[in-house]
Amino acid sequence: MHNILIIDDDETFAAVLARGLTRRGLTVRQAADPQATLAALQPPPDGIILDLNLAGDSGLRLLPQLLAAAPAARVLVLTGYASIATAVAAVKLGAVNYLAKPATLDDILAALGQPAANPEAPLAAPMSLKRVSWEHLQRVLAAHDGNVSATARALGMHRRSLQRMLAKRPVKD
Incomplete structure (x- = not known):
């Protein structure tokens, strides 16, 4: 996996995530809304990180269009509004994984199927x-x-x- 598309309306979060992914040697593109997303799908990315809440609209509505334009892409739904119902819906629509924010860069890459940078590192403890x-x-x-x-x-x-x-x-x- 070399090309990642980040779809998130939180510009600060997207920029920090993009910087971290770039430091890991990945090529990163960003989009903040559905119109910009459809334009950013060329060439098709290998992985897509999709926010569930895009300026009040559901990222799940965009998921079928993303997979139609980039069928080989691995889609990760990353959200601050996680629930079991939306996780099930995302996977049924074709997402390969679903994570709640905050998530570490290693968690995100693992969810997209990338090996960890340091496989010997201990797993992070879950929040209390x-x-x-x-x-x-x-x-x-x-x-x-x-x-x-x-x-x-x-x-x-x-x-x-x-x-x-x-x-x-x-x-x-």
Whole structure:
């Protein structure tokens, strides 16, 4: 695998990921929306890293078009909004793998079928349950533009309980 196409509307994340992949000797192209993506498919890439949430639209809608234009490409769905339902849908539509953000560069390359840079390196420990909960609270809070009351309603909890949880520092992994 030599050519990778990153489809992500988060320009900062895409740039950091592209820099890391380039340092590993891969050729990287980027696209931030469906129109730019279809133009970036020539020549067809070997691997595609697809964000699930593209400016409010689902990256899954783009998946069949990607595979039609680049049938040999290995598609990895990489998302900050992971769920079992979307993972199953992505694989049914042709994705070879599905990862939740944050993921390491080695995790991403492994999901695309690339060997690890250092196979002797120990596997990273998974996030603790407290850290996963903290990350989820932060994601839901960001989705509601920092509105604690709306976030509490979305989570089905009392506003004061959420405020107490948010007052604590993030948990270390």
